[in-house]
Amino acid sequence: MTERKLEILTIAQGLFMTKGYPATSVRDIAKAAGVEAASLYSHINGKEELLDRTCFDLAEKFQDGIAEVNDIYFDAAQKLKMAIDTHVHILTNNIEAAVVFQRDWRHLNDHRRNDFIQLRNKYEDGFRVIVQNGIDEGLFSEVDVKFAALTILSSLNWIVEWYDPKGKLSASQIAENLFNFTFTGLRK
Amino acid sequence: MTERKLEILTIAQGLFMTKGYPATSVRDIAKAAGVEAASLYSHINGKEELLDRTCFDLAEKFQDGIAEVNDIYFDAAQKLKMAIDTHVHILTNNIEAAVVFQRDWRHLNDHRRNDFIQLRNKYEDGFRVIVQNGIDEGLFSEVDVKFAALTILSSLNWIVEWYDPKGKLSASQIAENLFNFTFTGLRK
DNA sequence: AAGTTTGCCTAACGAATGTTAGTTATGACA
């Protein structure tokens, strides 16, 4: 990917984040890039390529993250802490792409959308494995594994709705809070 | 609202849910309603009215729900349980509207979007009050109130991403699981 | 029975959409 193409991708992600993919026109992107709409086609194949790269580049980062965590020999609580930390850092380090990733993957074409969903399921499986490990190790109470993994991921993913890079909480602090909340709950 | 108008609104919500608001055309809605696009304008003022009603009708239900919970004299744990139960039932009973409510409120016009955000903040405040009560009553550990309320709502709201009316978990069961998870956490 | 309302129709509007074709200026390399 050339430097200019990456630049355009980044600009597009910023617009997709604030306006949403379908509501962002190629002309919007061109304008933000200081260029005519047609000129973009020297760099990209079409609007959808920008969405595609956004979704799949981030998906790859998530895959790598969870694979790394599940490869090491720690107990489930430590693994969960690491997985949460990794997830939060990926989200906050790529907040614009992350919003698009969460919200606009539906607008991929049928084929790519299927690929995407498959990756997503695989990732969720990684979290299920951790929860199951925790139960087997006697560290976690015997919850519904699928439901628990989903709920943990809910809390993590909602970050993109409120995260502010200039806010008072750093990514690491957010991750720590989330782990504590997930592990311990509200009860005193 | 006439019966036909409500019918059109419901049809629109179904389309908004699957395609998203900006990607759903007036002609799509008309086709699903078995009518020409122009005919819709005998019933509605414009496309945006459909989004507006969807967002604010549901917002009202949420307001009523949290107000009711905070009006009664139970301890914070019971209140939280009720608030979660109410929230989950509103979401699952209006799943199509709920998806639109969560995802597409951004496409309201500036004025209405501000109104919407205000309602949303007010609702979140309701949850913060419950968490604060719990801490004051010595039932909850001394967490960051704002963060905790946000995290609870994250788990609740993500439901719309996976809830299946024909799935094995009923709304009440989902609510119970979520309360247990929130209150107790994973730790054995 | 006469008048009015309702719910739809066809036709068309101007604007915006994603994309293509063909051209031109610039700068690197032989």
Added chain:
DNA sequence: TGTCATAACTAACATTCGTTAGGCAAACTT
């Protein structure tokens, strides 16, 4: 100096967008 690649341009395309105007038939009201 001549050749080629790059990155931009203008112009235009077919299509779709939300919406309006005006008409017509059936159904309800008086």
